[in-house]
Structures are given as structure tokens and as C-alpha cells.
Amino acid sequence: MESNSGAPVTVERDGAVAVVTLNRPEKRNALTVELKEALLAALEEVAADDSVRAVVLAGSGKSFCVGQDLSEHVESLRGNASTSFDTVERHYNPIVRSIATMPKPVVGAINGGAVGAGLGFALACDLRVAADTATFATAFAAIGLTADSGLSASLVHSLGAARATELLLLGESFDAAQAQASGLVRAVVPADRVVDTARELAARLAAGPTLAYAEIKKAVALGAVSSLDTVLEGEAAGQARLGVTRDHREAVEAFLEKRR
Structure with a gap:
């Protein structure tokens, strides 16, 4: 098992399971360029490692991921707005592709808020376990944007076009119980059990074909x-x-x- 607690993303190996954790708890794991690049590197690393047979994607602290760090984003807009969204092709799209197409199961441990791209990353996972305190939201329309991180597809595939359109247009949040009722998450557990429950599920998958x-x-x-x-x-x-x-x-x- 290994980790680097000071890094923006940590990777722990426990037998055939790798736990990849977003590690900016003080900022609710908001996505900076540094974190996005570290997350992509970590995902590519565990995807290529044949000793890893299943992966857990988690967030540190009380949130899973609240999406783009808007403080960094506004600085980018002030500098050169025409290049501010290069991050979608450079980071968001490859991260979602890596999670969704990894040739091994990925379990999302949704320990808290999953908003914007954080929701996109969660829905790119194959299975999800959520804390009973977790909340979910798209949030893009509130800042004058359309979706990224595959949400235009993953929400439609998971919930249908009508509900996906409603969530994207209105940006209304929903809780863990609603997520479970709609099939978005497999289980809802106390917050202090989320990662352990996801690890147990990943270990079960790691022992499979x-x-x-x-x-x-x-x-x-x-x-x-x-x-x-x-x-x-x-x-x-x-x-x-x-x-x-x-x-x-x-x-x-x-x-x-x-x-x-």
C-alpha cells in the first residue's frame, strides 16, 4: 500500500485494488490544473498496471469533487478567455475516457458533494457507493455553461433525456436517497463507511473475471x-x-x- 498525503491525488494499493483519491479536502477537491493532471496520470498508471484488477475513485474530506476551481478559472478568463476551455480537451475528456474505458472495474466512493465535473467523474465509474450525506448537482447553467465530462451522455443513459434535461437546465441538487432510487448508486451508507464499502466491492470484483x-x-x-x-x-x-x-x-x- 502506498500514498503521498501531500500530493493533489494519492494512490494506495491494497492487494489487487487501487484507491485513487482526490486530495484537496480544504477546497472540497475543486479541480485545478495541477489536480487534473495528477488525476489523469494516476488513472493511466493504475489502468496500465496488470497487478491492479479493480479501482476505487474517492475524494478526501467531506466532498467527492465540486468541479472546476472557479478561482483558477476566473484568472484564466481574465488572462485569455479564448484558451480558458482548452482544459476540457486536455484534462476533462481524457479523465472521463480513462475511467469509462479502463479494462477493469472502477467503483466510485461518493463521500460527499459531487458537482459539475465531479458528477461527471462519478457517473463515468462503473458502480457507485454514496454517503448518506452526499449531494449531486450539475451546476453548469448557473455559470452560463453547458455540460462537460460526459454528463450530456451519462445523465441521459442513466436517467433518460427528460430528467437529464431537467437537471442540466435547472441545476437542482438531489440527495443520496434519490440517487439510489433512480439507480445512480448501488448503496447508501454512513459517510465513514463509504470508502471501506467501495473497497469491499472492488475486492469482490478484483477476484472475478x-x-x-x-x-x-x-x-x-x-x-x-x-x-x-x-x-x-x-x-x-x-x-x-x-x-x-x-x-x-x-x-x-x-x-x-x-x-x-
């Missing part, structure tokens, strides 16, 4: 945006790839022999 999980992530992403024919072709190709793996062969043999 990682190659199959990677193909499932691809199939679900394809299914969300593609025609039936494309989905069927993708499923067939995924099963063909998995069919020649030791994981599949051993699992079938174990099933027939009535053993794990």
Missing part, C-alpha cells in the same frame, strides 16, 4: 449508442475473444465439476 468485465464495459458502452445490429456484432466479437481465454475454459470446467 477481469477480461470478461472489460468486454462487458465495451458492450454496455456500445449498446448505449448503437443500433441493434451493431450491438449484436459487438457482443459476438466480445464472446469470441473471451472464448479462447483460460478464464472462460476454467470457469466452464468448474461449473461442470460443481466447484468454484
Whole structure:
């Protein structure tokens, strides 16, 4: 297990599980360039590490992530507004792609507020566990912006176009119980249990068929945006790839022999 408590992002390894934590608790994990670059590097590191079979994404302190650090953003606007949004292509988009396409499961430990890009990062995770005190909001319209971090897609896929439009236009917040009722989070637990619960879920996934999980992530992403024919072709190709793996062969043999 390793960490650097003074870093903007920490990485801890516990067996086959890596816990990536945003670490600006005094600023509610608001996103500066430094934090975004550190988060992207950490995600790429654990994605490439074959000893890591599942990942937890968490926030330190009482918030998960409240989105862009607006103090840094306003300085950028005052300097050169035409380049202020380069961060979307340089940071936000690669971070969301890394979480969503990582060939291993990612569990979001939503310990507190998940706002703006923080909500986008949370919804890019494959599964989510939330604190009973957690709140969620889009917040973009309130500052005269449209969404980033994939929220235009992830909210629609999770909640439907009508509810996604409502949340983006009105910016109204919702709580952990509402998030669970709508299927956005798997479980709601006391705040001091969020990371441990997410670790337990990640450990369960780490003990499972990682190659199959990677193909499932691809199939679900394809299914969300593609025609039936494309989905069927993708499923067939995924099963063909998995069919020649030791994981599949051993699992079938174990099933027939009535053993794990």
C-alpha cells in the first residue's frame, strides 16, 4: 500500500485494488490544473498496471469533487478567455475516457458533494457507493455553461433525456436517497463507511473475471449508442475473444465439476 498525503491525488494499493483519491479536502477537491493532471496520470498508471484488477475513485474530506476551481478559472478568463476551455480537451475528456474505458472495474466512493465535473467523474465509474450525506448537482447553467465530462451522455443513459434535461437546465441538487432510487448508486451508507464499502466491492470484483468485465464495459458502452445490429456484432466479437481465454475454459470446467 502506498500514498503521498501531500500530493493533489494519492494512490494506495491494497492487494489487487487501487484507491485513487482526490486530495484537496480544504477546497472540497475543486479541480485545478495541477489536480487534473495528477488525476489523469494516476488513472493511466493504475489502468496500465496488470497487478491492479479493480479501482476505487474517492475524494478526501467531506466532498467527492465540486468541479472546476472557479478561482483558477476566473484568472484564466481574465488572462485569455479564448484558451480558458482548452482544459476540457486536455484534462476533462481524457479523465472521463480513462475511467469509462479502463479494462477493469472502477467503483466510485461518493463521500460527499459531487458537482459539475465531479458528477461527471462519478457517473463515468462503473458502480457507485454514496454517503448518506452526499449531494449531486450539475451546476453548469448557473455559470452560463453547458455540460462537460460526459454528463450530456451519462445523465441521459442513466436517467433518460427528460430528467437529464431537467437537471442540466435547472441545476437542482438531489440527495443520496434519490440517487439510489433512480439507480445512480448501488448503496447508501454512513459517510465513514463509504470508502471501506467501495473497497469491499472492488475486492469482490478484483477476484472475478477481469477480461470478461472489460468486454462487458465495451458492450454496455456500445449498446448505449448503437443500433441493434451493431450491438449484436459487438457482443459476438466480445464472446469470441473471451472464448479462447483460460478464464472462460476454467470457469466452464468448474461449473461442470460443481466447484468454484
